[in-house]
Amino acid sequence: MKLTRFFFGLCLAALLATCARHPRPTRLSIFDVVINHVTLVDVRTGQLTPNQVVAISKGKIVEVQEADKDSYAAKQYVNGNGRFLIPGLWDMHVHFRGGDSLAAANKKSLALYLAHGITTVRDAGGDLTPQIFEWRKEMVAGRLPGPRIFTSGPKIDGPGATWPGSLEVETPAQVRHAIETLKGMHVDYVKLYDSKISGPAYLEAIRQAQRRGLKTTGHMPYTVTLAESIRAGLDATEHLYYVLKACSGKEDSLTAVARASQGTAKPLGLFALLPAVNSTYDPAAAANIFALMAKRHVAAVPTLAIGKTLTELAETNHDRDSLLNYIDPKIQATYRRRALSAQQQSAEARAFSHQLETRFMSLVAPMHTAGVLILAGSDSGPFNSYVYPGASLQQELGLLVQAGLTPLEALQTATINGAQFMGVADHTAAIAPGKDADLVLLTANPLDNIANIKKIDAVISRGKAYPAASLANLLRAVRNK
Numbered sequence: 502m503k504l505t506r507f508f509f510g511l512c513l514a515a516l517l518a519t520c521a522r523h524p525r526p527t528r529l530s531i532f533d534v535v536i537n538h539v540t541l542v543d544v545r546t547g548q549l550t551p552n553q554v555v556a557i558s559k560g561k562i563v564e565v566q567e568a569d570k571d572s573y574a575a576k577q578y579v580n581g582n583g584r585f586l587i588p589g590l591w592d593m594h595v596h597f598r599g600g601d602s603l604a605a606a607n608k609k610s611l612a613l614y615l616a617h618g619i620t621t622v623r624d625a626g627g628d629l630t631p632q633i634f635e636w637r638k639e640m641v642a643g644r645l646p647g648p649r650i651f652t653s654g655p656k657i658d659g660p661g662a663t664w665p666g667s668l669e670v671e672t673p674a675q676v677r678h679a680i681e682t683l684k685g686m687h688v689d690y691v692k693l694y695d696s697k698i699s700g701p702a703y704l705e706a707i708r709q710a711q712r713r714g715l716k717t718t719g720h721m722p723y724t725v726t727l728a729e730s731i732r733a734g735l736d737a738t739e740h741l742y743y744v745l746k747a748c749s750g751k752e753d754s755l756t757a758v759a760r761a762s763q764g765t766a767k768p769l770g771l772f773a774l775l776p777a778v779n780s781t782y783d784p785a786a787a788a789n790i791f792a793l794m795a796k797r798h799v800a801a802v803p804t805l806a807i808g809k810t811l812t813e814l815a816e817t818n819h820d821r822d823s824l825l826n827y828i829d830p831k832i833q834a835t836y837r838r839r840a841l842s843a844q845q846q847s848a849e850a851r852a853f854s855h856q857l858e859t860r861f862m863s864l865v866a867p868m869h870t871a872g873v874l875i876l877a878g879s880d881s882g883p884f885n886s887y888v889y890p891g892a893s894l895q896q897e898l899g900l901l902v903q904a905g906l907t908p909l910e911a912l913q914t915a916t917i918n919g920a921q922f923m924g925v926a927d928h929t930a931a932i933a934p935g936k937d938a939d940l941v942l943l944t945a946n947p948l949d950n951i952a953n954i955k956k957i958d959a960v961i962s963r964g965k966a967y968p969a970a971s972l973a974n975l976l977r978a979v980r981n982k
């Protein structure tokens with residue numbers, strides 16, 4: 502009896518030893534991509550889980566578990582050893598625009614986004630909507646590498662709008678028609694612009710969009726207050742000019758001044774009133790508006806990187822920027838307008854610009870602490886000089902940390918916050934079974950230093966892995982000859 506048990510034990514030990522040397526037989530399924538021995542970064546909690554295997558099929562993450570438990574067969578293996586895996590980044594404010602003659606040039610920026618780890622962008626309005634829908638089809642079919650695109654389609658503005666292709670509205674009937682047009686185009690949200698739109702038309706557009714289940718974000722005419730816009734249903738405020746106006750202790754009287762000037766020879770707008778807005782900054786007014794934004798779930802898109810780039814335009818020589826090699830000459834030509842106006846700026850105006858940038862930086866942390874959803878957006882695209890697709894989002898995250906967010910909080914602004922805003926957080930922006938396989942593999946921990954998001958070893962987009970060499974190929978294909 503004893504001997505039998507001894508022999509049985511011996512056999513079991515031998516069997517276990519065999520198992521240790523040869524992992525259990527390969528799974529029946531062959532995965533599209535397997536990333537092995539990787540450290541997962543949970544962007545919700547900041548928790549790191551080392552030595553994991555992530556299996557991907559048909560664009561989705563299908564398994565996540567400890568490495569070495571099973572062996573996996575895959576069409577494509579990615580070595581995750583010593584590397585950190587994060588969800589793909591979201592740039593929540595970009596533009597594709599400039600008309601049909603610039604469509605091909607805009608299309609090239611898709612590779613730049615992907616090579617910088619950006620797997621989703623939100624197009625904040627332009628005149629290339631049919632092309633965007635076409636690119637989306639090509640990308641879904643696997644013929645075009647590039648980020649997922651959410652788009653507002655054309656912007657809504659007033660008669661004589663600055664940006665070509667805008668839907669110009671004045672009367673409630675025109676507003677309704679514009680919103681119904683956008684709804685018919687199946688845009689993802691509505692972008693409002695403030696070059697010419699009246700206060701009443703602006704508020705009406707917010708209400709009409711909300712009635713049809715469309716989110717609204719945007720600029721804001723200075724003839725209305727941010728609180729009024731929020732109460733009408735505004736979902737996000739782009740840039741920090743309008744938040745800053747609401748932080749003025751004199752917001753009501755400044756709004757009245759703007760309103761009274763409409764219809765005169767010199768209607769006052771954003772830039773005329775900014776010095777008065779900034780000099781009447783009031784912490785109590787700031788606390789009030791941040792609380793209202795948090796309560797009504799109104800997101801803020803600070804776009805700090807473009808602010809810094811444009812403010813420093815006159816004193817910076819961009820001629821030797823290596824990324825210029827990947828910006829089509831036709832798009833480079835659109836950079837001239839802002840560069841020229843920066844050179845013509847008076848010393849006084851330049852000093853004020855710097856002052857404003859400092860002020861904007863100071864708003865981010867208290868806004869975040871108050872519970873406002875912060876979204877990372879770069880504003881890159883034609884006409885926005887030297888705000889390079891991809892790299893400017895990385896710069897934005899660095900500035901958000903400089904403004905007081907932790908690296909984890911900054912990462913959230915470019916992952917889960919974007920997904921939450923677009924209403925798709927249930928199936929993306931996390932590393933778990935069932936989620937979209939949009940991921941970035943880094944050679945260093947981004948929670949130690951946010952600049953580590955630049956240390957990209959591979960990007961996984963729609964379930965396809967692009968190791969460093971493939972990313973280099975994508976860039977080579979769009980490099981200027």
Ligand SMILES: [Zn+2]
Binds near residue numbers: 594595596625880
């Ligand atoms: Zn923009």
